[in-house]
Amino acid sequence: MESRKEEFEATCNLFINSVNNYFKHLTEIDSNIRVPYLKEANGLLLKDYTGMIAISGSRKGFVYISANREMFGDLIHMFIGIDDPSDEDILDMAGEISNVVAGNVRANLGANFMISVPIVFEGMPKELKIPENVSIYVIPIQWNNHEAFVVLGLE
Amino acid sequence: MKKRLLIVDDSSIMRRTIEKNLANYDLEIIGQASNGVEALELVKQEKPDVVTLDITMPEMNGIQCLEEIMKIHPSCKVMIITALSDKLTGLIALDKGARGFLYKPVSAEDLERSFNKLLKRNGE
Numbered sequence: 418m419e420s421r422k423e424e425f426e427a428t429c430n431l432f433i434n435s436v437n438n439y440f441k442h443l444t445e446i447d448s449n450i451r452v453p454y455l456k457e458a459n460g461l462l463l464k465d466y467t468g469m470i471a472i473s474g475s476r477k478g479f480v481y482i483s484a485n486r487e488m489f490g491d492l493i494h495m496f497i498g499i500d501d502p503s504d505e506d507i508l509d510m511a512g513e514i515s516n517v518v519a520g521n522v523r524a525n526l527g528a529n530f531m532i533s534v535p536i537v538f539e540g541m542p543k544e545l546k547i548p549e550n551v552s553i554y555v556i557p558i559q560w561n562n563h564e565a566f567v568v569l570g571l572e
Numbered sequence: 573m574k575k576r577l578l579i580v581d582d583s584s585i586m587r588r589t590i591e592k593n594l595a596n597y598d599l600e601i602i603g604q605a606s607n608g609v610e611a612l613e614l615v616k617q618e619k620p621d622v623v624t625l626d627i628t629m630p631e632m633n634g635i636q637c638l639e640e641i642m643k644i645h646p647s648c649k650v651m652i653i654t655a656l657s658d659k660l661t662g663l664i665a666l667d668k669g670a671r672g673f674l675y676k677p678v679s680a681e682d683l684e685r686s687f688n689k690l691l692k693r694n695g696e
Contacts, residue, residue, distance in 0.1 A: 438677070439677050442677045443677045443679055493585060496588075496589045497585065497588045497589055497592055498592070505584070506584065509583050509584050509585045510583075510585050512583060513583040513585055513586055516583070516628060516655050517655040517676045517677050518655075519655070520628065520654065520655025520656045520657060521655055521657045521676075523657055523658035524657040524658055524675075526658075527660065528660040530658075532656075534582060534628055534629065534630050
């Protein structure tokens with residue numbers, strides 16, 4: 418029987434594959450995954466803009482993707498050709514990528530792995546509270562010379 | 573005669589991406605909606621021929637919206653475009669009347685292939 422640690426790592430790998438697939442499929446530019454690591458819950462790793470998805474059902478927790486404006490701006494430029502996206506566009510892009518990365522994991526984990534609509538924010542909102550009973554796994558990624566964090570927290 | 577298209581997705585970037593990638597098709601975009609409630613209002617008013625429909629949306633999700641669309645405008649061709657890539661969700665959508673199903677991330681080529689099939693272009 419799979420241990421909790423192995424199960425957690427297997428789930429993390431699904432997210433890594435999902436992120437890689439997103440960038441490769443839509444941009445034909447590979448993302449590079451740096452060495453992932455476990456993080457204590459005190460203090461979150463955030464870039465300028467973040468899209469977060471709450472996870473419920475068979476697993477409970479969250480996943481977020483956080484990056485600077487330039488990375489989301491590059492994606493928007495590739496998708497719809499605009500050079501000067503609004504803050505709203507940047508947040509929308511952060512939400513959409515987090516939705517796709519989380520939703521694609523259901524190919525392996527099934528429909529009981531339930532995801533919320535994206536919660537998007539700029540900076541570090543004061544009201545953002547992370548549950549204490551989650552293991553937090555940080556996956557640093559590089560895509561098109563931008564750095565981003567995929568952060569997975571699961572009970 | 574141009575087919576009339578409604579685009580439904582809570583992401584504005586995604587709605588505009590779909591619009592851009594379908595620009596070469598003989599389609600008139602009659603509206604865009606960011607959730608199922610807005611979509612239903614537009615379906616009642618405009619009776620579109622084709623709807624692209626996301627599933628994970630606020631207010632009313634795409635599966636509930638699809639059920640309602642099929643009640644009020646059953647000839648409408650609904651193409652689900654969703655990140656929820658489990659087989660069960662696809663089967664539920666097809667069972668409830670969707671004519672096509674695409675998993676995000678969706679490239680221009682994916683969309684083209686699916687719309688060729690949906691609109692029976694290229695002899696498919």
